[in-house]
Amino acid sequence: MSTLCTLTDRFLLLRPNSLFLLGLFALVLSFAGPRAHAQESALAKEELACLRCHDKVGPGKTLESGEVLSLAISTNAYVDSMHKDTSCEDCHDDIDAKTHGKTITPIKSKRDFALGMRESCRTCHAKNFTQYDDSVHAAMIKDGNKEAPLCSDCHNAHTVRSTKTAGPIAATACANCHEDIFKAYAKDVHGLARVANGKTAPICADCHKSHGVLAASLGNGIKDACLTCHEDSINQHKEWLPNAGRHFEAISCPVCHAPTAQRRVNLRLYDNVAMKQVSEKTGVPQFEKLTLAADAKDMGLDERALWSLLKEFNQEGSEGKTVLRGRLEVSSGIEAHQLSEKSKAIKDCNVCHQKGAEPFQSVSLTIAGPDGRPIRHGVQKDVLTSLLATESVRGFYAIGSTRIKLLDYLLLVVMLGAITVPVGHMTIKRLFKGMRDKLEAEKKAARAPAEGQDSTPHRRADDDTSK
Ligand code: HEC
Ligand code: HEC
Ligand code: HEC
Ligand code: HEC
Ligand code: HEC
Ligand code: HEC
Ligand code: HEC
Ligand code: HEC
Ligand code: HEC
DSSP, X not given: OHHHHHHHHHHHHHOTTOHHHHHHXXXXXXXXXXXXXXXXXXXXXXXXXXXXXXSXXXXXXXXXXXXXXXXXXXXXXHHHSTTTTSOHHHHOTTOOTTTTTTSOOOOOOHHHHHHHHGGGGTTTOHHHHHHHHTSHXXXXXXXXXXXXXXXXXXXXXXXXXXXXXXXXXXXXXXXXXXXXXXXXXXXXXXXXXXXXXXXXXXXXXHHHOSSSOOOTTSTTTTHHHHHHHSTTHHHHHHTTSTTHHHHHHHBOTHHHHSTTOOEEEEEEEEETTTTEEOBOBTTBOOHHHHHHHHTTTOSOBOHHHHHHHHHHHTOTTOTTSEEEEEEEEESSTTGGGOOOOGGGSOOOGGGTXXXXXXXXXXXXXXXXXXXXXXXXXXXXXTHHHHGGGOGGGGGTSOOSTTSOHHHHHHHHHHHTTOOSSOOTTOOHHHHHHHHHHHHHHHHTTOOOOOSOOXXXXXXXXXXXXXX
């Protein structure tokens, strides 16, 4: 019925003189009567006044950009929407009844119009708005990015239905912009389980939140979200994986659960005092400048370059403040959404604990950008091993013992940022001092022995877990 209505409306607009169509219209009206009446009584007369002009598919309004802004608002959809009791003017408070529709108000582009409307949701949905304000999406909007979503990109104000019911997965707003990730998700364990069993399995917003979306690799990544549903995961992994908690901290879940993914080491700049990732300050891009200076040929930072870079971040008085924390990740956002059933997950220790293991062949250094997304610079993979050569490091960790070498290297990478673990009396500061000493000693080709190696051989009790 409603389709017929809009169809006739359209015909009327196109060919208003056609007697045949007028006849048809009259016929349709006689059917549409009761429904139209019900709608009218559901809306206040102010809304009906607006809709009298706007519930029509007209030519639309041509904007300065050349785009055409459709002016059609469906009365049916509005009545069925969660905003049926909301007045048009609650959101469109700049409509001047005297001139509206009679004179042309210039509008630059669709995006400009949407941006101009963006504050209109704040008064009634303050909670969602505050969460959104802190999101990576809002940060990008503030930065002038036109691709990032506003409220109205994820919700149509005129047709919004309850978000409580789970629709088909493809209806999620996220899919409009993150198409490749959506396609991967749709085929992975969760996408398939969501289609089969509904809301028990997660969709985008269950792992990333809907409004307070943060950069995915920030902090623990999405780990905490996984553990809200898979509560017993740590215990289940413990059955075969020694120190599962430590593995969970150093490895992003998809590294093992997306078995075909490429993997890489992310050396994150970490602030040991504030206990969080170092982030680039808005307007003062330091990281790119420093990495380019330290790696003029763009070959990837070598040991020396990485060291001098860390020194820049640890100026006088703040030595040891900025450290590196290693983390294993998958190489792309698509791969992070190719999780398989558990039987395919990586269980073989040798995938990682072996000389030349694949995950350690690609290394990058990152800082959190102003919106939280990582800014990267390549690092030569030898850095992972050459750092270890530093004499002073031996002081607090017994190399060799019964473990294979690579494990030592791994431990070192994490040790550099291991602030949750007491490292005896050997502080991070001394670690850096040791590295500095070593580099300087190298420079002068000096043979003087580095710092004593008599200190704490074990950093904690379970350290000598042998393989
Ligand atoms: C909850 C807030 C809200 C209410 C209520 C609301 N609108 Fe809108 N309206 C918006 C937003 C936001 C946009 C811009 C959306 C966009 O283009 O991204 C918009 C856009 C429009 C447009 C431009 C065409 C379009 O679809 O973008 C028209 C015309 C319009 N609204 C008319 C109305 C009428 C008539 C009513 C009442 C029946 C109404 N609106 C109620 C928020 C609202
Ligand atoms: C007499 C018919 C008429 C009525 C009544 C009417 N509009 Fe419009 N509306 C128009 C026309 C025509 C345009 C296009 C104006 C232009 O080209 O600048 C328009 C444009 C708009 C736009 C697009 C942005 C803009 O300013 O151009 C919005 C939003 C809008 N109307 C909302 C409303 C709301 C809300 C009401 C009720 C308070 C309303 N309209 C009542 C005819 C009408
Ligand atoms: C004048 C107050 C008002 C304004 C302004 C407003 N809303 Fe609403 N909104 C409501 C009411 C009332 C409901 C009904 C649901 C409820 O009871 O929470 C609702 C419901 C919703 C829902 C569905 C909630 C659910 O339970 O699933 C969404 C989504 C939504 N609004 C988005 C928006 C967006 C986006 C904007 C800005 C374009 C906006 N609203 C502006 C009053 C408002
Ligand atoms: C990136 C997409 C996205 C953006 C941007 C977005 N939302 Fe939502 N919103 C969702 C999704 C998905 C849901 C349903 C899942 C849920 O409840 O978290 C939702 C649910 C809601 C609800 C109903 C649930 C609740 O928490 O009450 C309201 C109201 C709402 N949004 C309003 C807003 C407002 C206002 C804005 C702008 C500040 C906004 N949304 C921006 C995706 C988005
Ligand atoms: C089961 C939880 C889960 C679901 C469901 C999920 N994601 Fe993710 N998402 C992740 C994880 C884990 C990462 C990688 C985080 C890390 O680096 O450790 C990620 C990363 C991302 C990234 C960053 C990619 C990059 O380039 O680094 C985006 C964007 C993203 N997800 C969007 C989505 C969208 C859109 C959907 C829905 C189609 C979705 N996610 C569904 C867990 C999930
Ligand atoms: C209007 C388009 C749009 C919509 C809708 C949208 N996003 Fe985004 N989102 C972007 C853009 C653009 C970026 C920045 C480029 C990128 O990282 O992909 C981004 C970035 C992200 C990031 C950070 C990526 C990183 O590197 O860590 C996550 C996570 C994310 N979106 C999740 C979501 C989720 C979840 C939804 C749905 C609730 C969603 N997005 C809806 C456009 C959108
Ligand atoms: C070192 C690789 C590795 C890492 C890291 C890892 N997993 Fe697993 N996970 C596995 C393997 C292998 C299995 C299958 C165990 C079995 O079937 O015996 C598994 C099983 C599971 C299962 C099925 C539960 C069960 O045992 O029945 C879930 C859920 C799961 N993992 C979630 C996670 C989450 C969440 C994370 C990140 C916090 C994570 N995993 C990190 C390798 C890993
Ligand atoms: C909203 C709850 C929810 C969240 C959040 C969630 N999962 Fe799941 N997960 C499920 C459900 C439901 C299934 C399918 C049923 C099952 O086999 O347990 C599943 C299945 C799995 C499986 C396959 C288990 C098997 O038995 O083969 C793995 C692996 C897994 N999830 C890992 C993760 C990881 C990693 C994250 C975070 C990035 C995550 N899940 C986030 C609910 C969730
Ligand atoms: C996906 C790569 C990966 C796989 C698979 C893996 N590990 Fe690890 N493992 C790591 C990383 C990275 C660390 C560094 C964590 C640290 O130093 O705290 C680590 C640390 C360890 C440690 C030291 C933990 C501690 O107490 O500090 C032991 C022991 C270990 N792994 C044993 C194993 C065994 C046994 C298996 C096979 C059952 C295994 N790992 C599978 C990557 C992996």
